[in-house]
Amino acid sequence: MPNARTIALFWSKVVKSPTCWYWTGAISAPDGYGRFNYQRDNRQRTVLAHRFSVELVHGPMDDGVVCEHKCNEPLCVRVHAKHLVQSTYSENVRFAIALGRLSGHTLLDGSGRSRVDRSIAIREALKFGYNEEAVMRAKTDPGPDQATLF
Template identity: 80%
Template sequence: MTEDSEPGLWPSEQSDGHTPVDEPTSNSARARRYVDASLPPSKKDIARFWSKVVKSPTCWYWVGAISAPDGYGRFNYQRKNRQRTVLAHRFSVELTHGLLDEGVVCEHKCNEPLCVRVGPKHLVESTYAENVRFAIAMGRLSGHTLLDGSGRARYDRSVAIREALRYGYDEKALFRAKTDPGPGQSTLF
């Protein structure tokens, strides 16, 4: 598998462990829904995932749901009473390499939280400690504040990028989304 191809295979289900979560229903009774980290996606789920990705010449940007405050993409799928919500970039790595062990994190070598492109210049498997060291070295982590390297909240930057790419790749709109300091911050000149 090269970093320029979209992975689409999923390993066979490795465990059937799951955690119940209450789910409200239309009537007063509560149905049970199970969070299942081993739930394999269907071909339809995988196609839906890739429909929320915009490819640029460098990164492949997630334009679906984004969580606050970290600014990472989230992908959710479910079948019957089982569901899985996963970081979009982790899902992409798992499509390439199979289910990851619990202690494995996916490190963005490209420093782009919305990137889902797997490869040595983009997403690689790592450890939590290595990922934190890399984030600090790149200026992405300042104390407990998640910043984009220029002082803007990472969530705000991710939302701006998603909006810029809403209708497909637009180099100028992407540049503006990445470099605009946001409301309340004026430029120097």
């Protein structure tokens, strides 16, 4: 179990909305998922932010157990039946294909934009806290090339 300082660091990078709890820390490419970096036993650790959240609630996950985003939001870290649940790899892939999140080896946001670009836009929209209008715009508007923002 992570120590209190690590847990506080994790939650300092989360912005809660009435539905999803959005990760605002590091984002990996090309999948657009949050990454949480922390120290444990004098070693640097990097984990999926949503997996860290599930393990905070349920404890360490067994081999073959993955996290499934029922809310279809890669940045969500809310452990809840309508958001983030434990699943199997095959069930998670089936769900992603059914929702249009996975096409071959390409991770999409449903409109053809890369998931990492979408996640970066959402993180930028949450820079000053939750703003529903800004988040909705980030989710739906591809906008300018996100690489020019950073």
